[in-house]
Amino acid sequence: MCHVPRPTLADIARAAEVSTATVSHALNGTGRVGDATRRRVRETATRLGYGTPGPPRTRTLGIAVTTFPGAWNYTDIAYFSRAVTAATSAAHARGYALVTLPADRAADDSWHHLAVDGMLIMDSPRGDPMVRALRARGIPLVFDGVPGDPLPGDHWVDNDHESATREVLDHLASSGARRVALQSGSGGEHYAHAVTAAYERWCADHARTPLIVPFDETDDGGNAFDALLGDPGNRVDAVYAAYDPGGRQLLAAAARHGLRVPDDLRVVCASEDPAYARTTPPVTTLTLAPEQMAHAAVAVLVALIEDDGTVPSGPVTVPAGLVVRASSEACPAQRV
Amino acid sequence: MCHVPRPTLADIARAAEVSTATVSHALNGTGRVGDATRRRVRETATRLGYGTPGPPRTRTLGIAVTTFPGAWNYTDIAYFSRAVTAATSAAHARGYALVTLPADRAADDSWHHLAVDGMLIMDSPRGDPMVRALRARGIPLVFDGVPGDPLPGDHWVDNDHESATREVLDHLASSGARRVALQSGSGGEHYAHAVTAAYERWCADHARTPLIVPFDETDDGGNAFDALLGDPGNRVDAVYAAYDPGGRQLLAAAARHGLRVPDDLRVVCASEDPAYARTTPPVTTLTLAPEQMAHAAVAVLVALIEDDGTVPSGPVTVPAGLVVRASSEACPAQRV
Incomplete structure (x- = not known):
């Protein structure tokens, strides 16, 4: 296609038979310009292609x-x-x-x-x-x-990942969790960094040691959790998984270690997958409201x-939302 | 961008120092052409841009x-x-x-x-x-x-709309329905036409009178069904709705007329909406497998x-699938 040079204010002034100052006022809505003149200047500008973006709009x-x-x-x-x-x-x-x-x-x-x-x-x-x-x-x-x-x-x-992550961790603490681990990513995107930083601050505020498991999308069985779940005297009792498959990985790991969810291990996962409403037990999710x-x-x-x-x-900022399900309900002592 | 004329077989033959017949055989995989010659011809053709589409690929x-x-x-x-x-x-x-x-x-x-x-x-x-x-x-x-x-x-x-529509209608008949209406569209697309034609043939095969309600997407209350549901002595006992909102329209109409679904009115709807699994009662759907x-x-x-x-x-042809739910289960006499 051929490109027509974009008109200057002088081109428009010449075509509309007014001064360049009048053109400027008419196009910008400043100064005193009569309605008829303003209309004539704007129509001339449009006709000459003034204000048309350089490359054509593709919509x-x-x-x-x-x-x-x-x-x-x-x-x-x-x-x-x-x-x-x-x-x-x-x-x-x-x-x-x-x-x-x-x-x-x-x-x-x-x-x-x-x-x-x-x-x-x-x-x-x-x-x-x-x-x-x-x-x-x-x-x-x-x-x-x-x-x-x-x-x-x-x-x-x-989302406000600081407040959303704290909401998840406070929820786990209020349901009786005492050792809460985080599964997070190590990519260069802001999300992984923001969630990890929020978790570390929460741990510092509550005088707890951060326990971070790197997310591995290929780890269907949740083997990465073995070190945190294997030792009965020293295991974590809650994990917040910041990536979608983490909840399923945790259910698999809990089953392998003979742990009951939520009694022995509380699970929350950041996910938009409705299938978490139908797992055994259903998994509490944080929705990031895509x-x-x-x-x-x-x-x-x-x-x-x-x-x-x-x-x-x-x-x-778009609010995240906690959808509480059985996987993180209050600890056995608090239940009927 | 500049367009280079696409090469002819003769151009390739000249460049590869073979006959045009050899070029043709090498490119089409026909005739007897040695591997080395075939490779040389194809490389020459690629180098000259033979087979490159006119406009650039956008992928x-x-x-x-x-x-x-x-x-x-x-x-x-x-x-x-x-x-x-x-x-x-x-x-x-x-x-x-x-x-x-x-x-x-x-x-x-x-x-x-x-x-x-x-x-x-x-x-x-x-x-x-x-x-x-x-x-x-x-x-x-x-x-x-x-x-x-x-x-x-x-x-x-x-989909095979003829067989899918017959499957729905046979299902309704086997669940006890004796007067089955169709809600269908009147647009120019094949789907509306194919479903309506299949329904009419099924009615003819079973010596029933076709009862067709035009689909109206704005009719949330299902008022279009009033004529078929209002007269107790002469009402339909099943409707197949060929468009997604039809099931909800039918539940609304049934409630307004005091009809129980499925006892008084069996409902099937062509839909991919998972919400039909959670209506009262859940609605049988035909999935067109999008x-x-x-x-x-x-x-x-x-x-x-x-x-x-x-x-x-x-x-x-992609198979459609009937997902049977409570809205079209067998008639009361057949139930416990």
Whole structure:
């Protein structure tokens, strides 16, 4: 396609037969300009293509999860699946298409040329090459989760992981837990770091020793918990698993060690998977509200693209929610 | 970007220093060509850009639901939401991005220029303007649901609506129903037509009078059923609702008329909404298997795009499944 040079104020002034000062006032809504003149200037400006963005609008938003390089399928994880579905609905409601990028797309350079008006980046780690390239192209960005490399003026939507993690730990303590371990990640994304830091502060506040088990998505049997569950005289009586499969891993580990949940081991898991309502026992979950996160992120992104004056000045915080189920109910002594 | 003319067989023959017949045999795997020659010809062809598609590959698939014009949000319907999620996962697993178009996108012309390698069109009605434009551009298409305007060589994935509808009706008859009505659509998409036709044939086979209630998505109270439920001496005792909200509409209508489900009124609904397992009573559903439909459709579309020899010669049929719940259990006389 051919690109027409964008008109200057002088071009518009000449075509509308007014001064450049009048053009400036008419377009910016400042100074005293009569209605008819204002209308004529604005129509002339529109006709000449003034204010048209450089590249044509595609009315398409992009969404990508850049946390881990390589070919993992994030849509198989309930959080991302629900966030993508909600983002699609929110984009469509505003007349935008939504393009979802596969996780391994960062490995090639096809997304350098991606035709989008803006991108929603989920759980961006430090040194994210996609973010660097999109920033260089001047593509509006909104992050779902504080980005690994935030810059002044960045926009993001996130939960308050400090207060959400403390809510989980306080809940476990109030249900009788005395030794609470955390299963957390070691990736470069903000979430893993924020949850771990909140846990360590909570432990310090309560004079407890932090016990952190690294999350391993391939550990279906929860063997990573053996060291904490194996010694009857010195085992933990609660674990908060910050990643979706952790609850299932813990149920498997408890069964292997002959521990009853919740009597011997209380379990809470951050997850959006409804299947945790049907495990034996049902598992208490912390929902990070992916639908609300995605709706809020799309709203900010569209506001940025359309420059409509509704862009929030700071981060948007979405409440997390504790769904208490049998796996963390009060200890036997407190039950009938 | 600049377009290099695509090489002819003669160009390749000249560059590889063989005859054009040898080039043809080497590229098509026919005739007797030595391994070294075959390799040299193929490498030369690749180097010259033979077989490279005209427009650059975007490694992006598109998906759209074109059934109804205007701004309805199809991702709010469980069938489409689950199909889109599954299509995203299937596209990503093959290294493709997936762009989901809003329903009202057909009203403008931005999708005429959509940068996709292929499109998946769901429930395309007759006279679909998007399909016409995509055909004109030579974009590979796969339909989810027989298209309204099928052409020879079209590819689609669908359920066998004839046998699925008969399975529902036979189930209702075996549970004691004697007057079975159908709630169906009047849109231009194949689904509405196929289900209605199957119902009419089943009625003819069983010497029953067809009773068809048009689906109205705004009729939350199921008032459209009043005529069939109001007269105690002449009311229907079963309804098959072919659209997702129909089951809820029927429960509301039954309550208003003081009818017990299933004793007075048996209800089956085509739906993917898990909430039907928790209504009072839980509603028997027919699942049209949106995940399997989407996975199969993406597989065919990628095979078409990559021309890898795995394109099926005919339509792909995905089985529907009846999930029997309390709303259509055997009649009172047969129960304990």
